[in-house]
Amino acid sequence: MQRVVSFGPVSSAEVLADLEKRYHFRRFDQPLADRESFLAALATADGMIGSTLPLDAALLDYAPALKVIASVSAGVDNYPLGYLRDRGICLTNTPDAVTETTADTGFMLLMMAARRACELGQLVRDGGWTCAIDASRFGLDVHGKTLGIVGLGRIGAAVARRAHFGFGMPVLYSGNSAKPVYEAEFAARRVPLMQLLAEADFVCVCVPLSADTHHLFGREQFAAMRADAVFVNIARGAVVDEAALVQALAEGQIRAAGLDVYEREPLPAGSPLLALPQVVALPHIGSATVETRALMARTAAAELAAVLEGRAPQHPVL
Structure with a gap:
């Protein structure tokens, strides 16, 4: 079973349940609150899903097996694109x-x-x-x-x-x-x-x-x-x-x-x-509605599954 780690809240109970069912899933709504456990989970992670935590090269070095980051966001400025490209890690987002x-x-x-x-x-x-x-x-x-x-x-x-x-x-x-x-x-x-x-x-x-x-x-x-x-x-x-x-x-x-x-x-x-x-x-609420955050979570989870199952994602950034 492939291993997936979240790096921030995933605003859908349905999606969280599906992640638990499909993968060996470690959920971190506040990753830095338990940094040691988070880094330990990254060590064997095949995929990541989330958006709250900016991911830099130093952090991602802890995830040597990582294949995909499914960002629950439209913007991708929190990610080191050159580093991901060099490592061949797929990054997806949820623009629509x-x-x-x-x-x-x-x-x-x-x-x-x-x-x-x-x-x-x-x-x-x-x-x-x-x-x-x-x-x-x-x-x-x-x-x-x-x-x-x-x-x-x-x-x-x-x-x-x-x-x-x-x-x-x-x-x-x-x-x-x-x-x-x-x-x-x-x-x-x-x-x-x-x-x-x-x-x-x-x-x-x-x-x-x-x-x-x-x-x-x-x-x-x-x-x-x-x-x-x-x-x-x-x-x-x-x-x-x-x-x-x-x-x-x-x-x-x-x-x-x-x-x-x-x-x-x-x-x-x-x-x-x-x-x-x-x-x-306003406190950065552009997408903060019940319906939209649930749709973003479903979209990101579908992108994650596509890459981990060897299919082409719908919204690849890299």
């Missing part, structure tokens, strides 16, 4: 499973930031709603405004569909390649990044994290945006220079931000982002 729910999160952030939902909701909870809201607390309309998508992949396209078909928003996008299918579907128009920043009322970042996209947004990019623009990040925290974002918000270079990801996670309680009322800050 997260598309729609992450787009829901992105558009929710856009709406919340535009309409000041967190700020005004807290006003009610604090007992501060004693008269009609005046102009100093007005938000912004969303319908009919221009949306700029930075990275028009699966998730970016899903956000754009919500904007175009649901809210009548013109869509601009920037990226490495043209997307003629999306241009035809929802009239997206490709423009250079700096032009997008200058024209868009809402900017939503959906790019994967890589050496090329690290700190893609800094002082220059925020300075190019409109003063009444709303910035949304559902990509990865390190795509944004957080200090530059804080400065742009504090100095009024942009109006508001909706964030689900951060350079450091969990976001420290003393982060200057949390001192800005125009920031909507």
Whole structure:
């Protein structure tokens, strides 16, 4: 019987039961809490499934028989791709499973930031709603405004569909390649990044994290945006220079931000982002729904089984 080790929670009792049935399975919801047992399990592991723990070469050296890592995630920036390629270890992910729910999160952030939902909701909870809201607390309309998508992949396209078909928003996008299918579907128009920043009322970042996209947004990019623009990040925290974002918000270079990801996670309680009322800050919940996490677990388990049984996976990264 092949040996499989989890490296973080697998959010499906059904999948966990199947893993127990199929394999000699060692479950580690918090691997570093019992590091010695975790490393001992890796020594004979044929496969791994999970996503919470970043895996580096030093850790994976403890798994000499490893054939596959089935990541319960779309992003793969937690994995040493060159090392895995050199060792011939297959890496799979779950890109399709997260598309729609992450787009829901992105558009929710856009709406919340535009309409000041967190700020005004807290006003009610604090007992501060004693008269009609005046102009100093007005938000912004969303319908009919221009949306700029930075990275028009699966998730970016899903956000754009919500904007175009649901809210009548013109869509601009920037990226490495043209997307003629999306241009035809929802009239997206490709423009250079700096032009997008200058024209868009809402900017939503959906790019994967890589050496090329690290700190893609800094002082220059925020300075190019409109003063009444709303910035949304559902990509990865390190795509944004957080200090530059804080400065742009504090100095009024942009109006508001909706964030689900951060350079450091969990976001420290003393982060200057949390001192800005125009920031909507969520705890990286892009895919955190009952249905989506269960689908991600099922998808990852199917990928794991395919590789261990000598079949081609549906979502190979390597």
